[in-house]
Amino acid sequence: MAHLLTVSCSLNVSSRSRSYSKPSNQCSIPSSASISLPISNSPLKKLATKTNRSQKCRTIYATAVSMGQESGSQTGSMSDKTPNEAPNRKKVMVIGGDGYCGWATSLHLSNKNYEVAVVDNLVRRHFDHQLGLDSLTPISSIHNRIRRWKSLTEKEIQLYVGDICDFEFLSEAFTSFQPDAVVHFGEQRSAPYSMIDRSRAVYTQHNNVIGTLNVLFAIKEFKEDCHLVKLGTMGEYGTPNIDIEEGYLTITHNGRTDTLPYPKQASSFYHLSKVHDSHNIAFTCKAWGIRATDLNQGVVYGVRTDETAMHEELYNRFDYDGVFGTALNRFCVQAAVGHPLTVYGKGGQTRGYLDIRDTVQCVELAIANPAQRGEFRVFNQFTEQFSVNELASLVTKAGQNLGLEVQTISVPNPRVEAEEHYYNAKHTKLVELGLNPHLLSDSLLDSLLNVAVQYKDRVDLKQIMPSVSWRKIGAKPKTIAA
Numbered sequence: 454m455a456h457l458l459t460v461s462c463s464l465n466v467s468s469r470s471r472s473y474s475k476p477s478n479q480c481s482i483p484s485s486a487s488i489s490l491p492i493s494n495s496p497l498k499k500l501a502t503k504t505n506r507s508q509k510c511r512t513i514y515a516t517a518v519s520m521g522q523e524s525g526s527q528t529g530s531m532s533d534k535t536p537n538e539a540p541n542r543k544k545v546m547v548i549g550g551d552g553y554c555g556w557a558t559s560l561h562l563s564n565k566n567y568e569v570a571v572v573d574n575l576v577r578r579h580f581d582h583q584l585g586l587d588s589l590t591p592i593s594s595i596h597n598r599i600r601r602w603k604s605l606t607e608k609e610i611q612l613y614v615g616d617i618c619d620f621e622f623l624s625e626a627f628t629s630f631q632p633d634a635v636v637h638f639g640e641q642r643s644a645p646y647s648m649i650d651r652s653r654a655v656y657t658q659h660n661n662v663i664g665t666l667n668v669l670f671a672i673k674e675f676k677e678d679c680h681l682v683k684l685g686t687m688g689e690y691g692t693p694n695i696d697i698e699e700g701y702l703t704i705t706h707n708g709r710t711d712t713l714p715y716p717k718q719a720s721s722f723y724h725l726s727k728v729h730d731s732h733n734i735a736f737t738c739k740a741w742g743i744r745a746t747d748l749n750q751g752v753v754y755g756v757r758t759d760e761t762a763m764h765e766e767l768y769n770r771f772d773y774d775g776v777f778g779t780a781l782n783r784f785c786v787q788a789a790v791g792h793p794l795t796v797y798g799k800g801g802q803t804r805g806y807l808d809i810r811d812t813v814q815c816v817e818l819a820i821a822n823p824a825q826r827g828e829f830r831v832f833n834q835f836t837e838q839f840s841v842n843e844l845a846s847l848v849t850k851a852g853q854n855l856g857l858e859v860q861t862i863s864v865p866n867p868r869v870e871a872e873e874h875y876y877n878a879k880h881t882k883l884v885e886l887g888l889n890p891h892l893l894s895d896s897l898l899d900s901l902l903n904v905a906v907q908y909k910d911r912v913d914l915k916q917i918m919p920s921v922s923w924r925k926i927g928a929k930p931k932t933i934a935a
Contacts, residue, residue, distance in 0.1 A: 544568045545820060546630055548617060548668065549638030550610075551595045552577050553770050554684065554753060554812050558636060560760035560767065561813035563608045567820075570611040570630045571595070572623075572639065580646070586777065586916060588770035589786060589908045590756060601766040617664040620671070627675040634680040634820045637668055640726070644688070645776045645867075645921040647723035650931040654722040661726035662733070669737045680823040681745040682816060683734060686727045687805050687835060687878065689749060691718025692871050697878035700747065700831020715831075720870055721923070731831075738829040745828070746819045750812065751805030751835030754781035755897070756904055758810050769809070771904065774916035775867075781806065781844055781893075781901070783917070788852040788859045789905035790912050797919070798866030800842035801873035805835025805880065808891040818886045833880040836890035851898035855906075867919040 545562050549555040550571030563569045575595065581587055593601070599610050611630065615622035617639055640661040641647065647657035665683070672679045690697045693716065703712045714735065719725040737743045756771045772778040773786035784794045807815075815834050824830045839847075845861045852859035866872060884890075891897065 542566060542568045543633045543820070544570070544631060545634045545636060546570045546572055546626070546632035547636045547638065548572045548664075549640065551575055551598075552638055552642070553772070554750075554809070555636075555638040556598070557758045557761055557769055557809050558638070558813045558816050559610060560602060561758060562636075562817060562820075563602065563610055564606065564760050565817060566608075570613060570626070570632070571599070572613045572615070572617065572626055574616040574639075575614065576616075576641075580777075584774075584776060585913075586772075586774050587911065587913065589773050589905065589911055590768045590771040591765075591908075591911070592768055592770050593766040597766055601764055602760075605763055605767075617667050618660060620667045623667050623671050624675065627671045631676060632679055633676075634682060634823070635668060635672065636816055636820070637665065637681060637683045639664055640684070640730075641723065643777050644721035644723040645919070647721050647726075648921050648923050648926050649776075650926060651928040652930050654926070657723050658726045658729070661723075662729045665730045666733055669733065669741075669743060672743055673737070673741050677742070678744070678826070680820065681734065681743060682819045683730065683745060683747050685731060685747045685749040685831075686724060687749050687751045687833060688721075688724040689717050689719055689728050689731060690715060690878070691720060692803075692874040692876055693718065694875050697833070697876075699833045699879050699882055700749070720868070735829045738827055742827040743829075744824040744826050746824050746830045746832065748815060748819060748832050748834045750815075751807050751833075752779050752781070753807055753809050753812055754779060754893075755809040755901065756782075757900070758813060771908075773905075773912065775919040776921060780804075780841060781848070784844060784848040785898075785901045785905045786909075786912060787917060788848055788857050789902060789909045790914065791858065792914065792917055793860040793862040794845045794848060795864045795918065796841050796845055796861055797864060797868065797872075799872035800845065800863065801840050802870060803838055803840040803874065803876040805833065805838050805878055806844075806893065807834065807836045808893070808897070810891050811836055811888065814888060815883050818883060818888060822886050830882075832882045833878055834883060835878070835880055836888075837892060838876060838878065839893075847893065847898060848902075851895060851902055854895070855899065855902055857902070857906075864919065867922045869923045 545567045547555050547559045547562070547569060550559040550569075551573040555571070555573070559569050559571050573595065592598075595612065595614075599612055603609055613622075613626040613630070615626070617623045641657045647654050668681065672681060687697075698715055700715055701712050702715045703710065714731075717728045717731075719728050731747055734743070734745045734747060738745050756769050758769070761767045761769045771782060771786075773783050775783075778786075787794050812834070815832070819832070849859040849861065
């Protein structure tokens with residue numbers, strides 16, 4: 454477990470950092486540890502913090518010290534052999550492990566007795582402060598989350614706080630943890646966020662593409678047999694008027710036949726960053742023998758897994774706003790507070806959807822059945838297809854069963870997308886590996902709506918309507934009204 458607050462800290466700073474020491478009376482935890490704090494010139498700071506131009510701003514990254522590395526003077530009643538000491542456990546690094554999918558996945562893998570390390574720069578929490586947003590469900594700090602998990606399960610999750618765009622930091626994390634698999638969620642994952650203004654578009658592409666490139670180089674340099682499990686998106690494909698295959702399409706042209714990567718038709722700067730990622734990963738698989746699985750995930754809904762439901766400090770985030778909230782989660786919150794469900798345009802937009810419990814199951818299946826050296830696998834990760842209108846109808850029915858009066862309105866579509874289209878995407882490979890899906894049911898919708906009702910006093914009604922326009926994006930930084 455990460456333990457960064459200590460009575461005395463000896464700081465080992467990199468050559469590009471200034472040395473300094475903390476007085477011991479500023480800390481209250483009764484143990485001591487050594488931590489490494491390289492100071493990074495990552496571009497993250499340029500977006501995250503506005504300061505006087507003459508003031509040099511730096512971000513401090515700390516490599517975590519696990520409980521096993523802390524002072525050995527502590528005693529307890531646990532047996533000599535704890536679950537963390539089981540031999541030959543596969544080591545999985547979850548990049549972006551503090552986020553919506555990443556946190557649920559980290560706990561699930563730890564519960565399945567994988568040795569887990571979370572790598573995260575915690576910028577997703579900063580986005581909330583930056584945009585005046587908040588999770589519907591209260592979420593604890595990553596440090597408290599990990600402490601609580603350890604106290605409940607005796608399973609330890611290591612923590613590395615830093616930016617994977619800083620290759621020095623990533624190198625230290627890789628050489629320290631030596632992962633057998635890397636699950637890469639660590640990207641800016643919102644299409645609307647990438648379309649707010651030029652700076653957020655640039656940040657999204659830099660963070661996502663450069664971060665993934667750094668992961669690929671880290672695997673090549675430090676753990677060449679490591680399996681990369683990368684979260685892609687079904688949005689890479691767009692909405693073609695033919696069936697969507699899983700990553701590859703066999704075509705015959707002018708009498709010749711070949712199997713080629715499926716054509717990409719991204720619809721935002723975020724989706725384009727995912728396309729660039731896929732191309733870079735495919736190239737390094739061919740050139741360097743990287744083993745990789747690209748999970749093109751549909752729209753995720755839900756908030757609870759078996760692990761996150763164990764304690765309130767383990768709760769996952771639940772986004773309902775127009776920037777980070779997904780369709781079904783947003784509709785459930787709107788129904789709970791008596792706001793009409795906001796259908797964009799005609800509402801015929803059809804996508805693949807899956808429960809957060811299936812996200813963690815799919816990742817585990819990919820890890821347990823790794824790609825071969827030099828293989829770039831693509832799995833379409835979703836369980837059902839719905840149009841926006843169909844989702845609105847399902848939520849309306851479920852809300853009425855709970856005594857809620859639910860109405861639906863059509864609002865101008867802020868996106869540039871087809872509002873009525875053909876959509877049939879294949880998704881058999883994960884099922885063949887053993888995926889047992891949680892399909893959208895009345896009981897699941899009741900559960901989602903009950904969560905929304907439970908926390909409806911935390912809803913900020915100003916955040917419900919869409920505020921980001923694909924057509925109105927400009928170079929001038931957009932300020933967010935309070």
